[in-house]
Amino acid sequence: MKSKATAVLAITMVLAGCGANSGSTGGDVAKGGDLRLLDDKTTYQADPAKSQSLVVTGLSLIHRRLTSWDVAPGKTTTIVPDLATDTGKASDGGKTWTFTLKDDQKYNDGTVIKSADIKWGLERSYSPTFATGLAYHKDLLDASNAYKGPFEGTELSSIETPDDKTIVFKLTRPYGDFNWVASTPAFAPVPKGKGTEANYGEKPLASGPYQIDSYKRGVEAKLTRNPNWDAASDPSRKAYPDTITYVLGQQTGVISKRLIDDSGDDKNAFGTSFASPAQLAQIQRNENAKKRLVTSKGGALAYLALNTERGKLADPKVRKAFQYAVDKASYQVASAGGAELAGDVATTLITPGIQGRDQFDLYKAPAAGDPEKAKQLLKEAGAENLELTLVTRSEQGYPEKAQSIQAGLARAGIKVTLKTLEEEAYYAETINAANPTFDLDLTSWQPDIPSANGNIQPLFQSSEIGGGRYNSSRYRNPEVDRLITEAQSTVDPVEAGKKWAAVDKRILEDSPVVPLIYTRNSFLHGSKVGNVVIGDYPSYVDYRVFGLTK
Amino acid sequence: MRLLRFAAVRLAGMLLVLLVVTLISYLVFFLLPADPARLACGRPCSPEGLANARLFMGVDVPWYQQFWNFLYGIVAGRTFGTGAAAITCAAPCLGYSFQDNVDVLTLIGERVEVSFSVAIGAAVLWLIIGVGLGVLSALKRGSAVDRITMAGAIAGVSMPAYLAGILGITVFAFWLDVVPKGGYTPIAENPLDWAWHLVLPWFVLAFLHAALYARLTRGQMLETLGEDYIRTARAKGLPEKKVIGKHALRNVLLPVITLLGIDLGSLLAGTVITERIFGMAGVGKLLVDATAQLNLPVLLGVTLFSAFLITFANFLVDLCYGALDPRARLL
Numbered sequence: 063m064k065s066k067a068t069a070v071l072a073i074t075m076v077l078a079g080c081g082a083n084s085g086s087t088g089g090d091v092a093k094g095g096d097l098r099l100l101d102d103k104t105t106y107q108a109d110p111a112k113s114q115s116l117v118v119t120g121l122s123l124i125h126r127r128l129t130s131w132d133v134a135p136g137k138t139t140t141i142v143p144d145l146a147t148d149t150g151k152a153s154d155g156g157k158t159w160t161f162t163l164k165d166d167q168k169y170n171d172g173t174v175i176k177s178a179d180i181k182w183g184l185e186r187s188y189s190p191t192f193a194t195g196l197a198y199h200k201d202l203l204d205a206s207n208a209y210k211g212p213f214e215g216t217e218l219s220s221i222e223t224p225d226d227k228t229i230v231f232k233l234t235r236p237y238g239d240f241n242w243v244a245s246t247p248a249f250a251p252v253p254k255g256k257g258t259e260a261n262y263g264e265k266p267l268a269s270g271p272y273q274i275d276s277y278k279r280g281v282e283a284k285l286t287r288n289p290n291w292d293a294a295s296d297p298s299r300k301a302y303p304d305t306i307t308y309v310l311g312q313q314t315g316v317i318s319k320r321l322i323d324d325s326g327d328d329k330n331a332f333g334t335s336f337a338s339p340a341q342l343a344q345i346q347r348n349e350n351a352k353k354r355l356v357t358s359k360g361g362a363l364a365y366l367a368l369n370t371e372r373g374k375l376a377d378p379k380v381r382k383a384f385q386y387a388v389d390k391a392s393y394q395v396a397s398a399g400g401a402e403l404a405g406d407v408a409t410t411l412i413t414p415g416i417q418g419r420d421q422f423d424l425y426k427a428p429a430a431g432d433p434e435k436a437k438q439l440l441k442e443a444g445a446e447n448l449e450l451t452l453v454t455r456s457e458q459g460y461p462e463k464a465q466s467i468q469a470g471l472a473r474a475g476i477k478v479t480l481k482t483l484e485e486e487a488y489y490a491e492t493i494n495a496a497n498p499t500f501d502l503d504l505t506s507w508q509p510d511i512p513s514a515n516g517n518i519q520p521l522f523q524s525s526e527i528g529g530g531r532y533n534s535s536r537y538r539n540p541e542v543d544r545l546i547t548e549a550q551s552t553v554d555p556v557e558a559g560k561k562w563a564a565v566d567k568r569i570l571e572d573s574p575v576v577p578l579i580y581t582r583n584s585f586l587h588g589s590k591v592g593n594v595v596i597g598d599y600p601s602y603v604d605y606r607v608f609g610l611t612k
Numbered sequence: 613m614r615l616l617r618f619a620a621v622r623l624a625g626m627l628l629v630l631l632v633v634t635l636i637s638y639l640v641f642f643l644l645p646a647d648p649a650r651l652a653c654g655r656p657c658s659p660e661g662l663a664n665a666r667l668f669m670g671v672d673v674p675w676y677q678q679f680w681n682f683l684y685g686i687v688a689g690r691t692f693g694t695g696a697a698a699i700t701c702a703a704p705c706l707g708y709s710f711q712d713n714v715d716v717l718t719l720i721g722e723r724v725e726v727s728f729s730v731a732i733g734a735a736v737l738w739l740i741i742g743v744g745l746g747v748l749s750a751l752k753r754g755s756a757v758d759r760i761t762m763a764g765a766i767a768g769v770s771m772p773a774y775l776a777g778i779l780g781i782t783v784f785a786f787w788l789d790v791v792p793k794g795g796y797t798p799i800a801e802n803p804l805d806w807a808w809h810l811v812l813p814w815f816v817l818a819f820l821h822a823a824l825y826a827r828l829t830r831g832q833m834l835e836t837l838g839e840d841y842i843r844t845a846r847a848k849g850l851p852e853k854k855v856i857g858k859h860a861l862r863n864v865l866l867p868v869i870t871l872l873g874i875d876l877g878s879l880l881a882g883t884v885i886t887e888r889i890f891g892m893a894g895v896g897k898l899l900v901d902a903t904a905q906l907n908l909p910v911l912l913g914v915t916l917f918s919a920f921l922i923t924f925a926n927f928l929v930d931l932c933y934g935a936l937d938p939r940a941r942l943l
Binding site: 104105107114186187189190191192193194195196197198200201207208210211213214215258259260261263264279280281309310311312313315316319320323325484485486487489490491494495510520526529530531532 | 644645646647650651652653654655656657658659660661662664665667668692693694695696697698699710711712713714719722723778781782786789793794796888889891893897898901904906
């Protein structure tokens with residue numbers, strides 16, 4: 063126990079007073095060169111149906127989608143057209159969405175991209191063989207969830223392609239964010255009839271600036287330029303490097319050592335996973351490496367979910383005490399040594415960089431919390447001497463973070479037993495189990511699309527409880543369910559934003575979760591990599607604009 | 613004839629061991645609280661999607677049926693899903709990795725060369741170093757050589773493999789910059805480059821293992837040198853070289869070979885930490901990655917593969933025993 067505290071203190075001292083390079087690092091870039099992406103994953107694949115990749119990361123090098131995101135530091139992320147001429151036209155109160163493809167768009171083999179290919183790509187995503195990707199479109203296009211893909215001879219009747227350019231989506235209900243959904247991976251084209259093989263993603267037809275030249279499982283993937291990519295129609299992808307090499311299966315500790323060392327090929331390299339607290343401490347001790355560390359301004363909402371179905375936690379008054387009892391300042395220290403690299407204290411569910419976000423704080427308290435106020439609330443609710451179980455993952459520094467929560471709650475007389483589980487066992491307990499036995503769940507969430515909808519609906523709608531879905535506080539409120547559906551069906555983004563901000567407040571009044579911090583991510587790159595940019599959302603480097611300096 | 617019978621009996625024994633290992637692994641995996649279908653369902657995952665994923669992966673049936681399907685697949689192959697996008701895993705099908713889009717046997721096959729290269733090179737190195745130093749310290753018992761060797765041996769035996777690997781790569785690859793920082797070149801592509809990438813992993817593993825062999829050899833040698841037959845050999849005037857090299861060493865090597873059999877078997881199946889630190893796509897790394905991703909088919913396949921190698925290596929050891937020690941000739 064004591065040695066742990068000393069270690070945390072040591073990291074704090076190392077990091078104290080160190081500035082973070084917020085938003086962007088690296089010099090001016092020129093066309094050409096080989097960018098190397100050092101990756102701890104062993105598998106590389108670019109199958110749109112199977113991908114959960116955000117618009118700004120790897121998959122966008124190979125595939126274009128109907129819509130895309132305009133991302134920059136200090137700016138709310140907005141939607142822009144990608145393969146489509148605009149960001150979609152809603153009609154029928156948001157139930158019908160129409161997109162038109164840009165002229166003369168081709169795959170790397172020279173064939174023209176047709177609207178039927180977008181439809182085919184989406185249909186493919188329903189086949190169990192390819193169903194691992196982002197699935198926000200699935201129930202909007204198939205209410206019964208009965209469709210099992212095009213390979214058994216049936217079409218999805220909700221998608222119409224009146225001509226080669228036009229694609230019309232007839233949704234099962236009005237949905238204002240459908241143009242955001244159209245930026246998810248499954249909206250990339252796959253030539254109709256192709257992509258039957260399970261490993262299609264190892265050599266897919268490319269619509270983006272690069273194509274996969276070679277792939278050696280567990281070793282590397284080499285990307286070369288797509289000769290038929292139309293740069294003029296694609297302002298969001300800069301495509302500076304001539305080639306991009308994914309170096310696969312690298313141990314994260316070694317990746318960080320190589321990047322700090324910055325010699326040979328590693329000067330052209332970028333580490334794709336974020337730096338761990340131990341690595342951050344190492345980087346901060348090295349002046350040269352410090353310049354090459356880029357940190358996001360915000361990011362995933364770290365939060366403590368309170369299981370609203372368990373004992374005294376069913377009482378909102380008891381739950382509100384937790385808002386004051388937690389020590390967010392020590393959570394920052396446990397995460398990354400301090401606020402600078404860990405991220406700002408969070409008081410809302412909607413994360414920075416998302417349209418419509420309203421900054422408010424229903425439970426005003428210092429960052430370290432107000433344990434006295436918590437005690438008083440617990441006393442009033444008749445819930446003194448609470449003894450609870452907190453589950454969290456055994457990786458990514460979660461055990462240390464959980465200890466900081468444990469210590470914080472102890473100040474208010476709440477006794478917490480920690481239970482750390484391996485990733486899949488953790489998910490089995492928190493989101494799969496029908497009757498889970500945990501009281502508190504320490505976790506985090508970053509929306510898959512830059513809409514408040516992505517912040518709120520998956521975590522708080524009552525339909526999202528259990529069965530692998532993410533409402534781990536098991537929060538049910540018919541009023542909130544209705545407000546969510548209303549906000550989802552609002553087409554006007556400004557009006558929708560206001561509705562989401564109201565939902566945010568309404569949920570926190572019930573206190574099903576305690577927002578902790580907007581988690582910053584830090585990435586390290588070699589000295590020749592430039593244009594390393596992280597927008598306000600998402601907290602990942604924008605792979606589309608990377609380049610190498612001369 | 614006797615050899616054939618011996619081989620047949622051992623082979624049947626091996627199959628039984630493998631079957632038991634598979635069964636136990638299946639039970640362990642089945643008892644895990646996790647649901648492998650969750651990863652195949654996408655995000656967000658609807659109950660219908662999850663049910664489809666379970667059906668597709670063949671995990672919608674009771675464990676004994678899954679176990680039977682697995683065994684059946686080894687003999688007759690398997691198909692996952694229906695229609696044009698169905699996945700076929702030809703016999704012998706050791707399972708299919710949905711995360712890597714390939715059957716487990718191919719996955720292991722692609723990585724065997726790396727693991728064998730690491731393991732065999734390291735084993736040769738540590739045998740030479742370990743047995744050599746062991747004999748030397750036994751003969752020069754109590755000398756400086758003996759004491760330094762045994763001190764080094766204790767360091768090697770007690771050092772965690774991870775620490776040895778990280779120290780090795782930090783000193784030799786980063787500070788001194790005399791060896792590559794990781795990666796692997798197939799031997800067929802460029803044998804020199806192959807060896808160049810392997811030098812450091814070989815020495816790291818040899819350092820860790822040679823220690824045990826040196827200690828074992830030394831102890832065994834000291835014991836053997838006190839035996840009557842050695843005295844007899846010396847008494848009848850055999851040169852010392854022959855006494856040590858032929859008479860004593862034979863006896864000393866018996867336990868060494870046994871140990872080597874076990875070590876090599878488990879090493880071939882994965883020099884886990886070495887492969888991870890040096891970024892080599894071998895079987896060991898496959899196992900670690902599969903554990904992290906809860907890739908059950910791969911875990912099961914690699915477990916079976918390791919069990920096979922260990923039992924097979926032991927079989928070879930038994931054969932070698934006969935050659936070294938006439939008393940242990942096969943029944």
